[in-house]
Amino acid sequence: MCGISGLLIRDPDLEVELGRMLVPMISALADRGPDSSGIALYSRPVMGEGSAGEETPSILRVSLGSDEAVPWDDVTDWASSRFSESAIEVFRSGIRIDLVEARADALVSSVREAWPGVHVLGTGRMLTVVKDIGWPADSCRRHVVDSWTGHMAVAHTRMATESAVTALHSHPFVPGPDLSVVHNGSFSNHASVRRRLEAEGVRFDCDNDSEVAARLLARRLQAGDDLDEATRWVMKEMDGFFTLVVGTETGMSVVRDAFACKPAVVAETDAYVAVASEYRALAGLPDVGRARVFEPQPEEVYTWTC
Amino acid sequence: MDVLSCDALSVREVNHTLRRLPPGSSAVVTAPRGRHNLAVGLAQETDIDIEGNAGYFVGGLGGRGDGTGPTITVGGFVGWSVGENLMGGSIRVRGSASQSAGSSARGGLIAVEGDASLRAGISLKGATLAVAGDVGAMTGFMAQSGTILVGGNAGHGLGDSLYEAVIYVGGTIASLGADATSEELVDDDVLHVKRLVEATGFDHIDPGQVTKVVSARNLYHFSAEHHGAY
Numbered sequence: 001m002c003g004i005s006g007l008l009i010r011d012p013d014l015e016v017e018l019g020r021m022l023v024p025m026i027s028a029l030a031d032r033g034p035d036s037s038g039i040a041l042y043s044r045p046v047m048g049e050g051s052a053g054e055e056t057p058s059i060l061r062v063s064l065g066s067d068e069a070v071p072w073d074d075v076t077d078w079a080s081s082r083f084s085e086s087a088i089e090v091f092r093s094g095i096r097i098d099l100v101e102a103r104a105d106a107l108v109s110s111v112r113e114a115w116p117g118v119h120v121l122g123t124g125r126m127l128t129v130v131k132d133i134g135w136p137a138d139s140c141r142r143h144v145v146d147s148w149t150g151h152m153a154v155a156h157t158r159m160a161t162e163s164a165v166t167a168l169h170s171h172p173f174v175p176g177p178d179l180s181v182v183h184n185g186s187f188s189n190h191a192s193v194r195r196r197l198e199a200e201g202v203r204f205d206c207d208n209d210s211e212v213a214a215r216l217l218a219r220r221l222q223a224g225d226d227l228d229e230a231t232r233w234v235m236k237e238m239d240g241f242f243t244l245v246v247g248t249e250t251g252m253s254v255v256r257d258a259f260a261c262k263p264a265v266v267a268e269t270d271a272y273v274a275v276a277s278e279y280r281a282l283a284g285l286p287d288v289g290r291a292r293v294f295e296p297q298p299e300e301v302y303t304w305t306c
Numbered sequence: 307m308d309v310l311s312c313d314a315l316s317v318r319e320v321n322h323t324l325r326r327l328p329p330g331s332s333a334v335v336t337a338p339r340g341r342h343n344l345a346v347g348l349a350q351e352t353d354i355d356i357e358g359n360a361g362y363f364v365g366g367l368g369g370r371g372d373g374t375g376p377t378i379t380v381g382g383f384v385g386w387s388v389g390e391n392l393m394g395g396s397i398r399v400r401g402s403a404s405q406s407a408g409s410s411a412r413g414g415l416i417a418v419e420g421d422a423s424l425r426a427g428i429s430l431k432g433a434t435l436a437v438a439g440d441v442g443a444m445t446g447f448m449a450q451s452g453t454i455l456v457g458g459n460a461g462h463g464l465g466d467s468l469y470e471a472v473i474y475v476g477g478t479i480a481s482l483g484a485d486a487t488s489e490e491l492v493d494d495d496v497l498h499v500k501r502l503v504e505a506t507g508f509d510h511i512d513p514g515q516v517t518k519v520v521s522a523r524n525l526y527h528f529s530a531e532h533h534g535a536y
Contacts, residue, residue, distance in 0.1 A: 260405065260424050260442075263386065279385060280361055283339035293383070295404060295423060298443070 002171075002184040003029025003136075003157035003277045004264075006245040008252045008304050009150075011271035014286075015043075019148030021285060025274070026145070026155050027137040028281040032184075033157030035165045037136035038121075039143075040172040040180035040247055041128040042306075043150035060101040060177075062108065063129035065094035067166040068117035075115060083107055092142045093132045093167060094121065119205060122174025126150075126249060129180070131170040151306055154247035156182040163208045173211045175218035178249040183210035184277055185242035185262045193237060213238050217246065231255050231301045243296075245275055251305035260298040267291040273304045308333040317341050327352045340385065348376040351395070359401070361385040365416075369394025373413045389416040392433050405442070408435035411452070417506045424461070427454040430471050438508045444483065446473050446519070455502050457511045468521040474499050475519065476511045485525040489518050 005025045009015050018041075026037060045059060064075070072095050076088050079097055086099035086107070099107060104123065111118055122129035132139040136157045140146070156171035163169050172180040187193075190209035193216060198204070202215050213234050220230035231246065231253055241261035246253040254275050256264055267274045267282045269291045276282050279293065296302050310320045310333060324333055324345055332353035338344055342361035345354050348368045356364065359382035366389060369375020375395020380388075383401030392411040399407075402420030409425070411433030418435075424442035427435045430449035437454075443461035446454050449471030459477035466483020473486075474495070482488070491514070499513035 259444075263404070265404075278340065278361065279359060279383075280340035280342070283359070298424070 001032045001159045003032035003281070004155070004171075004182045004184045004243060004245050005029060005276040005281055006152070006154045006182075006247065006252045006254065006274070008152045008273045008306060009271070010269075010273065012151075014271050015151050016149045017286075018150045018153060019144075019146045021272070021274075022148070022153050022155060023137075023140045023146045024284045025276055025281040026140055026157060028283075029155075029157045029277055030136040032277055033159045034135055035160055036131070036133040036158045036167065036170040037139050038129065038131035038156050038158075038167075038170040038172050038182075039145065040122065040154040040174065040182075041130075041148055041150045042124075042126045042152035042154075042178070042247060042249075043128070043148075045125050058101045058125065059098050060104045060123055060125065061096055061098050061127055062104055062123050063094060063096045063121040063127065063174075064111065064118050065121045065129070065131050065167050066115070066117045066119060067168050070094075070115055070118055075111065075118065078114065079107065079111065082110065089128075091130050093130060093139075096128050119168055121168075122172075122180065124174070124178030124249070127174065127178050127180065129172065129174055131167040133165055133167055133170070152247060152252060154180045154182055154245055154252065161186060163206065166206075168206050169208045171210060172247070173205075173208070173214035175211075175214045176221065178247075179214075179218055179221070180247040181210070181214035181217060182245050183213060183242055185240060185257065187213060187238050187240035187242070189239040209240075213242070213244065227251075227253055227303060228301050235299060235301075243277070251303055253301055253303040254296050255301045256296050256298050258299050260295075264296050265293065266296060266302070267293050268304075307331070309336060310334070311336045312339060312341055312344075313337045317343050320344065321346060321348075324348055324352070324354060338380075338382075342385065345376070345378050348378075348395075350376065352376045354378045356380045358382045359384070360388075363387050363390050365392065365395075365397040366390035368392055368397075369414050371413070375414055383420065388418075389414070389433070389435075392416060402439070403437075407437070408433055408454075411435070415505065417508075421458065427452075427471070427473075430454065434502065436502055436506045436508060438506070438510070440477070443480075446471060446486075447483070449473075453498070453502070455499065455506075455508070455511070455516075457508050465519045465521070467525055468519070469526060470521065473519040474516040476516050479517060479519070482519065485522050486519050487522040489520050491516070491518050 171182040187209045190212040243262040362385040365378045373394040387406045394414045396415040403422040407422040407426040408416040421439035422437045426445040430452040432452045438457040440458035446465040450469040454473040456475045462480045463483035465486030
């Protein structure tokens, strides 16, 4: 059992409420996944200050985390001295460094040289990724999630069944820029799909089965599939039980396996679309009494755009 | 009459109070907000009104072996396994039910005014499940005894691996599951459905026009014809 959720804001006035809407969702799903949690937050990039018509360089957000005790304040000082143009946000369990895309690889390799335990949790123009172990409601408090603003979030509460309880094994998995995947369920053929992908040159961060589905999805998107096609491919290739929520730079998708073994409920209003493993997690959302509440049908891909 | 708010009480406190109600009394549960396990394991003949949407297992394990038990009404929709393992009494859902409605229920009546999702009546063991609307795929999977009445349409694999439960469908059937077969209605069937329509008020169902689905009984008899291969 795990808890998954996604929240896409349609009413721009509600973007400042995203965190306050998200925390009760995650807290309600903690019963389904008490051992760790993670959030992929999507917020629109701040426009550069270049004069009109001038091309501003693309800023990449690099979210870093670790399973080891890392002195994040030291990493911050160190990174800001060497990458003086970067902006850094410090979380309890990691940091996010925003810098010019072309410098991102240099940053990551030099940070990892100094602190080998540091890993990239995800990158993107809109994305912030935070992962933490422990009771999810406590993690939300530690990260002051209720103050977060943004236009979309994909979150996960984990009850580990097949790999270790660590921050890096937690969802969401971010196999590509601004692409996040959370999974409730289990895959039975993840080892063989992993071997095949590895032979094709795909690199993995950990031995979690859900990461295999995430990397497969990214691989198909890279090959030119649209999100709907790529999700269908994952459905065909991966054997097992799953409800997946996928976040992208353009929106959010949800899909369930052919037997609908794992639950999902959607609440849709003009102001937001929310999906969660259980209705309980949606019951506190504004105006939910007037929302269209339904369960996604098995093997159907539902996509909402921002 | 007791009014129990889920905003003020835990599910355990609500159920503890409901369980101690004397026969013939009634209670209202407010602000359920999708909470699981509400009104489970109630043996007495009481009236319980749940005002709103409930979560998993609402009313489960209720009633007694003689078919008596509480009368539970849920004002909204319910999650998985409403009336799971019900022994007696009745549960009425004003909205729709999620998966596995009435799973393994032995007695009593579970009536859903909306639709029920996949695997409704899975492993039914004697209770009656009546759904006014549609039911999802694999409804009646391995149902052993009892009755499933569907007012609307049934999804794929209806009655897969059915034992002795009987399914009546007012609308269309997407497909029958393994070892399920449709059978001619006889007078007893029409009478049985008529009584269920009266009991549930699902009077859009015409008792003479339903499709009856039963087990073909090919799967659950052991066959010795291949014994030489083992």
